[in-house]
Amino acid sequence: AQTVTQSxxxxxxxxxETVTLSCTYDTSxxxxxxxxxxxxxxxxxxxxxxxxxxxQQNATENRFSVNFQKAAKSFSLKISDSQLxxxxxxxxxxxxxxxxxxxxxxxxxxxxxx
Amino acid sequence: GAVVSQHPxxxxxxxxxSVKIECRSLDFQATTMFWYRQFPKKSLMLMxxxxxxxxxxxxxxxxxxxxxxxxxxxxxxxxxxxxxxPEDSSxxxxxxxxxSGGGSDTQYFGPGTRLTVL
Numbered sequence: 495a496q497t498v499t500q501s502x503x504x505x506x507x508x509x510x511e512t513v514t515l516s517c518t519y520d521t522s523x524x525x526x527x528x529x530x531x532x533x534x535x536x537x538x539x540x541x542x543x544x545x546x547x548x549x550q551q552n553a554t555e556n557r558f559s560v561n562f563q564k565a566a567k568s569f570s571l572k573i574s575d576s577q578l579x580x581x582x583x584x585x586x587x588x589x590x591x592x593x594x595x596x597x598x599x600x601x602x603x604x605x606x607x608x
Numbered sequence: 609g610a611v612v613s614q615h616p617x618x619x620x621x622x623x624x625x626s627v628k629i630e631c632r633s634l635d636f637q638a639t640t641m642f643w644y645r646q647f648p649k650k651s652l653m654l655m656x657x658x659x660x661x662x663x664x665x666x667x668x669x670x671x672x673x674x675x676x677x678x679x680x681x682x683x684x685x686x687x688x689x690x691x692x693x694p695e696d697s698s699x700x701x702x703x704x705x706x707x708s709g710g711g712s713d714t715q716y717f718g719p720g721t722r723l724t725v726l
Contacts, residue, residue, distance in 0.1 A: 527713045537646075537699065539717035585651065589713055594640065596715060600651045 496521045498588050500599035507576045508607050515571045515602045517586030527589040528569045534582040576606045612704050614718030629687045629721045631702030637682035638704035646699045692725040
């Protein structure tokens with residue numbers, strides 16, 4: 495079974511600074527997808543970024559980028575120029591295309607301070 | 609694109625009654641839908657996975673007769689909590705995956721339903 499580990503339960507960052515959230519996973523599969531989701535206080539889960547395991551290039555979405563290290567099974571999220579609206583719980587997720595369902599980490603609560 | 613709606617957003621019911629929660633994919637066809645339960649400041653706990661036209665697959669420990677899931681069409685899934693009790697009070701989130709801009713591998717989430725059983 496796949497496992498996803500987010501080792502930082504809580505983090506904080508000053509507005510406009512950069513922060514990196516860590517995520518590691520364990521799998522024996524070679525084809526899979528990785529995701530970061532954001533859950534703000536409204537509790538609506540929002541897709542932040544998506545990475546296909548077969549792609550070496552790290553995914554980027556505006557201020558959000560990932561550092562995908564397949565051999566190390568690491569998938570960290572970097573948020574640049576942090577904004578107050580980035581305050582949320584962030585979940586790392588793994589999808590084994592064969593299994594059909596995602597595995598989520600325990601989440602990291604990020605607070606952006608003014 | 610890839611919007612998932614969920615209704616109602618909040619529901620309060622008396623113990624012993626049944627509650628139905630609807631989940632709709634508004635702009636794509638959801639071949640697979642998921643139902644999660646989430647406790648405050650915790651991760652999502654998968655309850656069941658349903659494919660359109662098929663019976664749902666429940667996770668271990670989830671009572672099938674208590675949490676009835678129907679995925680009758682490619683855009684609608686329902687979760688019915690039967691004979692609800694206070695311990696069923698929680699935040700329930702649906703998610704859909706299908707043919708959308710993100711491809712068939714990306715899950716999109718509804719806004720959630722807060723169930724309170726008195």
